[in-house]
Structures are given as structure tokens and as C-alpha cells.
Amino acid sequence: MVGIQRGVGGSVLVVDDQETNRQLLEDMLEAGGHSVLTAADGPSAIEIAAIQKPEVILLDVKMPGMDGFEVCTRLKAMAETRSIPIIFVTANYTEEHDMVHGLELGGYDYMVKPISRQVLLARVGVMLRIHRTEERIRELSMIDEFTGLFSKNYVLRRLDEEMERAQRRRSSLVVAMLDLDDFKRVNDTYGHQFGDQVLQRISGSLKASIRLYDSVGRFGGEEFLLVQPELHESEAVAAIERLRERVLSERFLVNGSDLNIGFSAGICGWDYQATLDELVRRADLALYGAKQAGKNRTVRYAETVSGRIPAPPSSSS
Numbered sequence: 001m002v003g004i005q006r007g008v009g010g011s012v013l014v015v016d017d018q019e020t021n022r023q024l025l026e027d028m029l030e031a032g033g034h035s036v037l038t039a040a041d042g043p044s045a046i047e048i049a050a051i052q053k054p055e056v057i058l059l060d061v062k063m064p065g066m067d068g069f070e071v072c073t074r075l076k077a078m079a080e081t082r083s084i085p086i087i088f089v090t091a092n093y094t095e096e097h098d099m100v101h102g103l104e105l106g107g108y109d110y111m112v113k114p115i116s117r118q119v120l121l122a123r124v125g126v127m128l129r130i131h132r133t134e135e136r137i138r139e140l141s142m143i144d145e146f147t148g149l150f151s152k153n154y155v156l157r158r159l160d161e162e163m164e165r166a167q168r169r170r171s172s173l174v175v176a177m178l179d180l181d182d183f184k185r186v187n188d189t190y191g192h193q194f195g196d197q198v199l200q201r202i203s204g205s206l207k208a209s210i211r212l213y214d215s216v217g218r219f220g221g222e223e224f225l226l227v228q229p230e231l232h233e234s235e236a237v238a239a240i241e242r243l244r245e246r247v248l249s250e251r252f253l254v255n256g257s258d259l260n261i262g263f264s265a266g267i268c269g270w271d272y273q274a275t276l277d278e279l280v281r282r283a284d285l286a287l288y289g290a291k292q293a294g295k296n297r298t299v300r301y302a303e304t305v306s307g308r309i310p311a312p313p314s315s316s317s
Helices: 019-031 042-052 068-077 096-104 117-141 152-169 183-190 192-209 233-248 276-292 301-306
Strands: 011-015 035-039 056-060 086-090 109-112 173-180 215-220 223-229 252-254 257-259 263-269 298-300
Touching: 011 019, 011 042, 019 035, 019 117, 035 042, 042 056, 042 068, 056 068, 056 117, 068 086, 068 096, 086 096, 086 117, 096 109, 109 117, 152 173, 152 215, 152 223, 152 276, 173 192, 173 233, 173 276, 183 192, 192 215, 192 223, 192 233, 192 252, 223 233, 233 263, 233 298, 263 276, 263 301, 276 298, 276 301, 298 301
Parallel strands: 011 035, 011 056, 056 086, 086 109, 263 298
Antiparallel strands: 173 223, 173 263, 215 223, 252 257
């Protein structure tokens, strides 16, 4: 097994319980300029794919224990691996319903053993082009061009992925909704061009101040959604207070004087029960509570439920 080096060649995971088959495919792929990972069984394949994220997977159908169809099903159910193209490798095409079943599970193609080097490299090359095109499309749609942060759709996708991961690991996850305070007044007083500069600089501060594995996106206007995995609510509050200090340290010179902009935040830890929409809504209710309580502060959803902080009259948990 070798490490992945992405370039003109691609990164390919070969899954086969027969060592001779794995070695043959590995030799042909490496001769074609590809980097190769190998796995001898289904569980190992799933673990390697989740960690290394190869660009293409060659998956043997007939394996003892967990067969290729089950491996495919599990890979397509995981956020980290569901977009990786899978080519099934089979000994023959005699069972047509098996071919159809594999494609229905999310496989992209089939190849029959023995496989010629030309056919192998051609099929893998097609899958690489498809995968890289899809990744490029996803990349182009993931960024809010104005702020440089994740787009609303993409940060919600990241939240969905983190919810899946937290569910599997039974780890903590906190969602925060942030909204700049009195931003409408800034626009009305100093003009939208100045307001745009403020929004872009503060977005840059947020992006520079979060952890590498946090995700922050522009949710709309001057509102942001922050996804914080592996944190409990008390830790999330402390992290957001550090963000607030960073944002408040930004000085905006306008009409000969300095202006500072703060934000209100509402947070909610995930209980493994709420849907994505419910979790975001709870963070938004907590944000409403922060605004009602005087702005420039962080409020937990639990505080709105307990009645310590006001919630919108029509809200429900």
C-alpha cells in the first residue's frame, strides 16, 4: 500500500480478497501513473476509503464475509465516501440481475476478469474525469463569492456530514447562528459600499479565527452559520467569545472616527434526535434571544426553553 499523491494520474483503491488479483491490478495502475491503495476485505476497504478518500474504487463483487454490494452500500451511505466512483470487478457477466443491482446501489461501471491493461486504464481514466468534474462543480458552488465563506447550501451540507459523523461516533456537535448587530444602521448611515467592506472584513476575521475542522458559512445578509464538531456547549460559548473579541478588534475608519461592529450569537448542542432543520431553527431561536437580551452576547437554546431568555411568541421547541 502506498500513500496518495494526486496529479495527472489518479488515486485508486483496489479491493479484492485474492492477493494475486490485487497485485496484478496494482502493477497495471502504477504503470499507468496512478497511485494505488489496496484492501483485502470489505471492512478494511471502508476504513481506508473514509480516511484516504481515493478518487476511484475498484471493488470485487465476490468476497467472503462482506461482499462488494454491501461495501458499496456502506460507502454510499457515508458522507466522506459517497461521491467516490465505484467500478465493480466480477468474474463473469452471467448474472445480469447482479449487474443491475450493483448499478442501482450506486456503482458506476463493471469490468470482467481477466482485465486487459488498456481497458483498465481507459475505464479508470473515464471515472477520474467524471469525479474531478463533479468535484469542480461542487467546489464552484460551495463558496459565497462576496464574503469568501462557504455558501449557505454548502455549510448546510457540512452540517449534515458532521451530524452523520457525530451520530456514528456519539461525539458532541454544536451549531451557532451569528448576526452582526445594528448592521442595517451601518448601511443606512454610511452607505452600502462601506457596509460591504465591513461585511467582507468581518467575514475574513471569522474565517481566520475558527478551528481547521469548524465550518462557517454566510447564511444570508449579515448572518452566519457556524458548525463546531467535537465541542460541548460551554466550550462553544468560550470559542464564540474569542471570535467576538477578534471581530470587535476590527477598526473601521469612517468620517474621521473609528467604528466597531459586534455580533449576537445563538447556539445549540445536538441531542442526536433533532433533524438538521430543527437544529438550525433552535440556534436561530437562541439568536433571537440574544438580540432581545441586549445584543453583543451569546445565548444557548436551553436558556430560551427555560424562559430565562425571551423567545418569539410563535416559537416552539
